Amino acid sequence: MVHPTTTKHYFWSKLGALTNLSSKESQLPPLKSHEVLVKIHAVSLQYRDLVIGLNKYPGNFPDQLVPCSDMAGEVIAVGDEVGSQWKKGDRVCANFAADHIAGDTSPEIQRTAHGGAIHGVLTQYKAFLPHSLVRIPDHLSFEEASTLPCAALTAYNALMGPVPVKGGDTVLVLGTGGVSIHGLQIALASGARVIATSSSDEKLKVATKLGAHHVINYKKTPDWHEEVIKFTGGRGVDHILEVGGSDSLEKSLKAVRVAGWIHTIGFVGGGTPTDVVFPTVRKACYIRGIQIGSVAQFNDMNRLFSLHPEVTRPVIDKAFPFEEALQAYEYLKSQAHVGKVVIKVE
The missing domain is CATH 3.40.50.720 (NAD(P)-binding Rossmann-like Domain)
Structure with a gap:
């Protein structure tokens, strides 16, 4: 397989209005030896994605931030130093915070949150560090699995x-x-x-x-x-x-x-x-403040979901094509949905 050299993605030209959501095609950097390249099939939206775009969420964000934290996709290339943990064809999600492996969060971990402190996943292809990836339960589609990293x-x-x-x-x-x-x-x-x-x-x-x-x-x-x-x-x-x-x-x-x-x-x-x-x-303090979870918890959750596949099947209200990302944001803002709003990247 010839590796892609470009990726179409969305970005915020500036924060403050949903109409500032823009798209373009950019060069993909060469895959590093310790990275895994993933073809993203589906992205689900969070309330956080909405309020970041509206500039109502505190934090320091990269210029032209690529939005969204939650994706599901397929491994298409593996760096030489990654080892046997991941291979082409594996179906994966990326954890919300790339470096939250186990235990409590920290300021350093918070600075690895996709779609906020670092660029997000509303893109066709993205390289991830192998420790940030989690295998998708076999019974879930890419659209269903895209709801797991944050909401679930x-x-x-x-x-x-x-x-x-x-x-x-x-x-x-x-x-x-x-x-x-x-x-x-x-x-x-x-x-x-x-x-x-x-x-x-x-x-x-x-x-x-x-x-x-x-x-x-x-x-x-x-x-x-x-x-x-x-x-x-x-x-x-x-x-x-x-x-x-x-x-x-x-x-x-x-x-x-x-x-x-x-x-x-x-x-x-x-x-x-x-x-x-x-x-x-x-x-993330008690009353109890919740700030997503770790890769270890993600794997534990997926075992529960696999044991009870129908009870825990994600509820997707509406799935929008990649070209209609703005409409997906507007639908999320309307609060007309039950469950999740998803963007199909393919």
Whole structure:
């Protein structure tokens, strides 16, 4: 096979508006002996990708940042020093932070986050360090697997952290976005009961179909925490995937059981990166701030998914062709989706 010498990719000409998302063709640097070249088949979008483009996410970014952190693809070339770990044809994802191999994150690891501190994956071809790659479960398509590095692994890290979810626990997931839907599925695969919230009855029907035991429309029931307490017989829930931000945190604190866990993940419900929630994510500290996960956790998660293939199958709301990346961003911004929004790079 002749190795590609160029790659078509997207980049932010400047931050502040989605219309600044541009594309071009660039030269691929020669593959280094310690690198693995991957043909990217699919990329899934995160809320982080959206707010970076809108210049609402703090950090130092490379000029003309190539966006996105989550991909699935196929190994097409392996450097001479890589060894037998990877070979042509292997189906892989790259971890969110390239150097997060195991254990806690650190400032140094944070500086290897794709689509932020370093260039991302919304490109046809990209070279990766071998230690950052994870094998895709055989039963998943490239589109499904592209949802794993951030949304699925974040949910897994939350629920399998210092006090892992166990059979008989109750898990509350806020909303029906990618992290929340993966959290619902992982909780069910672990034998837990699940309560899901949304502002849309149609989205709650999807959550119910996926196996949620109880659903709450928080627009119709503003004091949704009281409904959670009733459903748990006054006990409260064991784990909460807190993706709403400061607008929902107060009610999450009322809904969690004594000595339960609130896993702060995002601020899609409102607030800003300067509110009380985002710093817990940035420091990955307890309440418990979640900042994705390690390669070791990724491999553990994939074994769970392979054991329960149907329960944990990723939910893709809509897949856009590569040429319609801007439309994919706009659809994500509309919050009309359930589960994940994917861009097919092929």
